[in-house]
Amino acid sequence: MKNLLLPIALVLGLTATAQAQVEIGLKLSPGFSSNRFTESKTVTLANDGARLHLGGGLVVDYFFGENYAFNTGLELVSKGGNVKSASVTTDAATGLPIPTSATLKLGAQYVQAPVGIKLFTNEIAPDTRLYFLLGGEVGVLAGARSDGSKTFKGSFHKDEKVTKYINTFEAGVQVGAGAELLMGKSTKVFGGFSYHRGLTNIADKSLYGDKDVAVQNNLFALDIGLKF
Secondary structure, three states, rough: HHHHHHHHHHHHHHHHHHHHHEEEEEEEEEEEEEEEOOOOOOOEEEEEEOOEEEEEEEEEEEEEEOOEEEEEEEEEEEEEEEEEEEEEEOOOOOOOOEEEEEEEEEEEEEEEEEEEEEEOOOOOOOOEEEEEEEEEEEEEEEEEEEOOOOOOOOOOOOEEEHHHHHHHHHEEEEEEEEEEEEEOEEEEEEEEEEEEEEEOOEHHHHHHHHOOOOEEEEEEEEHHHHOO
């Protein structure tokens, strides 16, 4: 019996320690998103403003030191901006150039998993610490709209689904900073700002009919949440 008590106590102790090292919570992240792009010889692009988007989801901080944590989670994030395009095609019958233009008002939703390191300061006020976040993120397209519709309107890919022209996967980097306040025994409230920079091309080559055109996401977000 005594031989069993030691390993049981050890397992319970390790379990309690592991639980103390993990903080799980929820966050809400409203923000403004726009796009960066690479033009081609036949397609000219221009930024036509940012769009207000909303995101949020699960936050997990796994501490491997008093002031250091591995940050991850699972989020639903909306991204995209307004992009004007102008291109010139050739009429097959006459051989004459045909100028075309369109504005893509994109709203793309991603199920996203962030992976990063979160660094905490010592207390700057009672029960209050600052944090700094650096890492990456990978997202899978969950849906997309143009000007609020799941299909394109007007002459630009008229009546076709927007998701057909948006790549399925996106990868990017993120940086952020904020403050965290301990409320009671273990509940924590946090708030801060973050910048998310897409590194991969979200536009399928068929979107503008040119494989040299690339569009990446930018997102500036306000992060507010609660951890338990």
